[in-house]
Amino acid sequence: MKIIVYGVKPDELAYFEAWQKTHDQPLSLHSELLDEKTVAWARGFDGVNCLQTTPYSAAVFAQLAEFGIHFLTIRNVGLDNLDLAAAKQNKIRIANVPAYSPSAIAEFAVTMTLYLLRRLGETRAPLAAGHWNQAASFLGRELGQSTVGVVGAGRIGQAAIRLFAGFGANVLAYDPHPGHPEPRATYVSLKQLLAESDVVDLHVPGIPANDHLIDDAALTLMKQNAVLINTARGNLVDTTALLKHLRAGHLGGAGIDTYEHESPALLRYEQTGKFTDPQWEELAQLPNVLLTPHVAYHTETAVENMVNFSLANLVRFLTKGEAPDEIMIK
Template sequence: MKFIVYNVRDDEIPFIEKWGKDHKIEVKYTTTTLTQETVQEAAGFDGVSCLQTIPYSKELFDAFNKMGIKYLSLRNVGVDNVDLAAAKGNGVQITNVPAYSPESIAEFAVTMALYLSRRVGYMKQQLDQNHQFHFSPNFMGRLISDQTVGIIGTGRIGREAIKLFKGLGANVIAYDKYPQKSTNGQFVYVKDLADIYTKSDIISIHMPATDDNYHQFNHEVFEQMKDTALLINTARGSIVDTNDLMYALQSGEIAGAGIDTIEAETADLQDSRSTKQVSDPDVLKFSMMPNVLITPHSAFHTSESVRNMIDISLSNLMTMVNGEKPKDLVN
């Protein structure tokens, strides 16, 4: 039994090596992005582990079939970039890691909300541009405890975010197509998304990307939101229309945004060794706006998350190769 791990970052290597040693299984790792052109590196291996936001295409799974590879274990939650029909058609079983560290992403969402609520971007802009600090009306922030936070998606990550926002004293409301049976008194479900849009001072997105929520946050929604509202997206870029968000921020339809994920993320984003300068015009525009905090899809990135992603992904591969059904099977 031997596995290959694609798109490996430097911080993952110690955990990969430890897992292989502990389980006495050969594990090769590569920084290469997994595509139909690079899949040949997996020749002779029993299973593949991968982490990327670019597509896993039909052509890739066709190549898996020709090479006799039947197992792909993702090191992340989302599968919206996976051609699941093509995987099934080629007999490829896929697992994910549905809960590598909900706390990590929830904490980051709250961090973004605090940064924006306390207008840190405006302070930083003054220092960067004028090389001086002095009190300014632009610096006056708001307490989280004075705000209503709307959580969209009350799965593992959403519930952790609720706990943290509630701990800071926020009034929390939430929406989910499939609500939890109990809220433990921490929040109140609303029946309509419009209530989230119109009543929230901060909206934090914690739902997977689906065809139904593509560009869910668009011009019409931004018009419904308070002009003092903040939007936090640590979920998936496709949920927010980038052009409409840019207009909403520039025109004052909303007050600010925390953007950890954006549409059309490239493979370079997952390459921890890349020295390329950012060239995406939208990313550059957002980065220069004091009412925006944009980060490189790193909300998950803590030592606990990385360890869990590796351990669970490789253990899922071992389970499948042993002919057993893993609990994290996607298809």
């Protein structure tokens, strides 16, 4: 059995190499993403392993099927960038890694929250200019005296609830399918959560039903000076509306790790030097906005689990015809 791996990052290499030493299946590692051009490299392989936020298109699935490849495993959770209908049509089965490290993302959300509540971004420019008194003038807020609304109370959301509650915050939660509710949160409607929270923290999937979940109407409901944190998926937040409320001074700040227009051009900016996105540029200039490059998951624990769990899924697909984390495509 031969496995081709796409989207390999430098920090993943050691884990792929360690896996290879204990397994017989050869790996062909590539830093490039899986797209209409690179899919040709998969000819002659039995399974594909990937990590990317850019689209897995219908054309890619059709080409994989033509090569006789019917198993794809991804090293992350999100499925919103996969054309699942095309995967099903081409009889390609998919597995993800639903719980590589909920704590990694939850901790990052808390980190962003503390940064914004204590207004650290606003101190940087005056301090760099030598204006000590101005830099020391920004009055912060305490997380322990705040109400935090966690939208989405799955594995990651529940980890976030526990951390926020540990700081002494009053935690509200909204989840249309709560499962086993986390006792450290009070479960309320989304409307109530938005209206009462000083911090709104998003942990829901980027499915079409959640597209622009935080739109102009939702932002209008939020408290004056509230903070929005998005470490989930970019499509959850209407960036045009977000900028409107930041410009107006209604929002106190925003932490954006997953950007709505996260395009191949943005991801390849370092290599090409070409990327124009006025909204990204405006957000980057605001001292009460913290932009990060989709790294909330990025810890040693998470990366190791993403590699090992996704490859375990693929080996199970290839040897047993099933995988523990297979996605049931409707």
